[in-house]
Amino acid sequence: MLIDGRHHRTIWVADDGVTVRIIDQTVLPHELRIVDLVDLESAAVAIETMQVRGAPLIGATAAYGVALALREDPSDEGIEAALARLIRTRPTAVNLRWALDDMRRVLANQPRGRRVELAMARAAAICDADVEICRAIGTHGLALIEAVARRKKPGEPVNVLTHCNAGWLATIDRGTATAPVYAAQEKGIPVHVWVDETRPRNQGAALTAFELLHQEVPHTVIADNVGGHLMQHGMVDLCIVGTDRTTRTGDVCNKIGTYLKALAAKDNGVPFYVALPSTTIDWTIEDGIAEVPIEERAAEELTVVSGRTEDGRIERVRITPEGSPAANYAFDVTPARLVSGLITERGVAEASAAGLAALFPPEG
Amino acid sequence: MLIDGRHHRTIWVADDGVTVRIIDQTVLPHELRIVDLVDLESAAVAIETMQVRGAPLIGATAAYGVALALREDPSDEGIEAALARLIRTRPTAVNLRWALDDMRRVLANQPRGRRVELAMARAAAICDADVEICRAIGTHGLALIEAVARRKKPGEPVNVLTHCNAGWLATIDRGTATAPVYAAQEKGIPVHVWVDETRPRNQGAALTAFELLHQEVPHTVIADNVGGHLMQHGMVDLCIVGTDRTTRTGDVCNKIGTYLKALAAKDNGVPFYVALPSTTIDWTIEDGIAEVPIEERAAEELTVVSGRTEDGRIERVRITPEGSPAANYAFDVTPARLVSGLITERGVAEASAAGLAALFPPEG
Numbered sequence: 250m251l252i253d254g255r256h257h258r259t260i261w262v263a264d265d266g267v268t269v270r271i272i273d274q275t276v277l278p279h280e281l282r283i284v285d286l287v288d289l290e291s292a293a294v295a296i297e298t299m300q301v302r303g304a305p306l307i308g309a310t311a312a313y314g315v316a317l318a319l320r321e322d323p324s325d326e327g328i329e330a331a332l333a334r335l336i337r338t339r340p341t342a343v344n345l346r347w348a349l350d351d352m353r354r355v356l357a358n359q360p361r362g363r364r365v366e367l368a369m370a371r372a373a374a375i376c377d378a379d380v381e382i383c384r385a386i387g388t389h390g391l392a393l394i395e396a397v398a399r400r401k402k403p404g405e406p407v408n409v410l411t412h413c414n415a416g417w418l419a420t421i422d423r424g425t426a427t428a429p430v431y432a433a434q435e436k437g438i439p440v441h442v443w444v445d446e447t448r449p450r451n452q453g454a455a456l457t458a459f460e461l462l463h464q465e466v467p468h469t470v471i472a473d474n475v476g477g478h479l480m481q482h483g484m485v486d487l488c489i490v491g492t493d494r495t496t497r498t499g500d501v502c503n504k505i506g507t508y509l510k511a512l513a514a515k516d517n518g519v520p521f522y523v524a525l526p527s528t529t530i531d532w533t534i535e536d537g538i539a540e541v542p543i544e545e546r547a548a549e550e551l552t553v554v555s556g557r558t559e560d561g562r563i564e565r566v567r568i569t570p571e572g573s574p575a576a577n578y579a580f581d582v583t584p585a586r587l588v589s590g591l592i593t594e595r596g597v598a599e600a601s602a603a604g605l606a607a608l609f610p611p612e613g
Numbered sequence: 614m615l616i617d618g619r620h621h622r623t624i625w626v627a628d629d630g631v632t633v634r635i636i637d638q639t640v641l642p643h644e645l646r647i648v649d650l651v652d653l654e655s656a657a658v659a660i661e662t663m664q665v666r667g668a669p670l671i672g673a674t675a676a677y678g679v680a681l682a683l684r685e686d687p688s689d690e691g692i693e694a695a696l697a698r699l700i701r702t703r704p705t706a707v708n709l710r711w712a713l714d715d716m717r718r719v720l721a722n723q724p725r726g727r728r729v730e731l732a733m734a735r736a737a738a739i740c741d742a743d744v745e746i747c748r749a750i751g752t753h754g755l756a757l758i759e760a761v762a763r764r765k766k767p768g769e770p771v772n773v774l775t776h777c778n779a780g781w782l783a784t785i786d787r788g789t790a791t792a793p794v795y796a797a798q799e800k801g802i803p804v805h806v807w808v809d810e811t812r813p814r815n816q817g818a819a820l821t822a823f824e825l826l827h828q829e830v831p832h833t834v835i836a837d838n839v840g841g842h843l844m845q846h847g848m849v850d851l852c853i854v855g856t857d858r859t860t861r862t863g864d865v866c867n868k869i870g871t872y873l874k875a876l877a878a879k880d881n882g883v884p885f886y887v888a889l890p891s892t893t894i895d896w897t898i899e900d901g902i903a904e905v906p907i908e909e910r911a912a913e914e915l916t917v918v919s920g921r922t923e924d925g926r927i928e929r930v931r932i933t934p935e936g937s938p939a940a941n942y943a944f945d946v947t948p949a950r951l952v953s954g955l956i957t958e959r960g961v962a963e964a965s966a967a968g969l970a971a972l973f974p975p976e977g
Binding site: 447448449451454459468470472474477478506509510513516552554556558559566569576577578582 | 642643808810811812813818819823825826832833834835836837838839840841843845846868869870873874876877880902907917919920921922923928929930932933936937938939940941942944945946
């Protein structure tokens with residue numbers, strides 16, 4: 250998508266065909282800093298320090314990390330050392346493991362001399378496949394936005410509320426939850442997005458707002474507390490959020506606070522949709538609330554806020570008293586009963602075991 | 614209540630019998646700065662700049678402001694000029710108008726020579742009455758906490774979730790939503806408070822955490838997004854929040870985000886109580902969502918965060934991209950159907966017209 254009018258992906262290969270480039274998401278929205286990944290270590294650090302984040306983008310960065318590692322050591326041992334280094338960066342990320350397993354499979358039994366080339370091609374293919382998945386999610390979600398738009402007066406925008414960043418910055422391009430919005434924009438349907446700031450890491454205020462601003466999609470940043478009030482007053486037509494993991498029964502594990510918005514949507518008759526690539530469905534889990542372990546992250550993410558001072562410095566400030574404990578649960582689970590539908594690359598599924606199985610029949 | 618082990622009220626008269634002192638709440642929790650109010654203007658500015666906030670405390674500060682004004686001009690014209698200056702400070706605050714009307718009534722037809730003394734005494738009486746109301750709210754709310762404690766194992770704390778600051782810093786002492794917690798502590802009942810940080814002004818993270826820390830009540834600051842997850846996992850026994858305005862039918866207008874917590878409480882069978890002095894009941898309003906106008910405040914309260922840097926400076930940092938609009942709705946309305954009860958100075962009322970009328974029969 251666009252930054253300052255120029256098309257970007259979140260990760261790409263430079264003109265030299267060797268250097269891998271990413272956008273450093275830790276300094277967004279205040280600064281556009283492009284980082285060169287030149288070897289295994291720089292790729293690993295980019296994931297660890299969250300210069301890149303979002304499941305699809307983490308997977309793609311790891312894939313390129315393997316390719317970069319093979320420039321120095323294309324042996325079987327080199328591959329295994331690279332995989333071991335990369336898996337440690339975000340040990341719980343499902344897509345990371347999937348991408349690394351995929352790279353191992355593709356490189357196995359290939360001549361050393363061809364491994365770098367094969368790895369670069371495979372990483373590029375992983376990226377392209379992700380873009381196509383997001384595009385398909387956008388097409389299926391677009392139908393939901395169009396249905397609302399048909400009930401509106403001409404020119405009246407469809408109001409979409411989203412939480413966190415399930416935008417193009419979390420993927421390679423287009424995003425998951427944002428893909429239907431960008432598809433609507435391309436079709437000339439007026440859309441306005443309510444952007445939850447998404448405490449404690451502020452991915453909405455920092456990343457989703459940045460995306461929409463540069464893409465020129467009308468939007469308004471709000472505190473996470475505001476969505477219920479807006480829905481009570483008919484100011485939200487539909488919610489679209491992403492997910493980190495979806496159970497086979499349609500429970501949705503996503504950024505903390507998603508559940509509260511789903512409750513408000515239910516209470517006010519606002520449709521609540523979740524956009525996801527099918528790779529995030531965990532077919533082994535039945536009951537999201539009971540079975541999905543919720544990551545507790547550092548309290549400092551809550552107690553210390555990072556931003557830009559009036560004179561342009563990036564500064565960190567503490568908002569709580571020294572000595573007050575804080576807890577930082579990163580995700581919550583929205584039960585399937587609160588989800589109007591799951592927007593996947595194959596279409597919109599009912600949030601239920603039957604709904605998901607119908608779109609994704611078990612391989613026999 | 615305690616700060617650094619010493620008892621404080623939020624407003625008091627210094628030993629000279631003349632100077633009125635307040636705690637500057639704009640620099641809490643990072644600094645304890647006592648401000649002297651020496652004349653009408655300093656009292657008015659303290660309210661305007663939110664050095665004092667919270668309905669009861671605003672009313673008390675305004676009352677003392679009248680007394681300070683009369684030192685310079687005890688004439689009828691002096692009184693009216695003082696009232697006019699003070700009412701402008703926070704034009705929508707119900708308690709402010711109430712306190713000023715009360716002062717006008719008490720001073721009318723009194724000899725000029727006695728007016729300062731009468732005004733100081735009346736301001737002190739307003740403060741004392743508020744403390745007694747909060748104490749009574751605490752006693753009635755204590756019964757609710759005790760009922761939970763009886764179902765717990767010995768020593769196991771009762772987990773209370775609160776939103777914003779309806780603590781002693783919003784009143785003169787003890788607070789409204791916190792009064793039952795402090796009463797439980799005094800009775801030796803173990804209590805733990807989940808403190809919503811309460812974006813965008815962070816009154817939970819800054820003020821409620823500060824209160825509980827100094828009062829040595831165990832507590833944990835959480836993002837506003839977290840409460841639903843905690844309730845899903847049985848980690849909240851009851852919610853107690855304050856209110857800015859309550860309709861005669863029991864709808865509760867309180868800090869933005871209260872409604873979302875009430876929804877989560879209902880969904881998980883967690884009791885949701887609202888603590889209030891009966892002066893905040895608006896007997897003229899039937900339907901909170903339709904009839905209570907919601908104040909929209911400056912977007913900057915959301916987009917710019919104030920806190921303390923590592924090296925001790927108070928600094929303001931922007932968290933959104935320049936150019937992204939933001940909206941800042943300050944309150945929302947929680948419908949009576951989601952409220953388990955209203956804790957008032959006369960007892961716990963059902964959140965309904967009948968429940969409130971039974972405790973507060975219309976004066977005939």
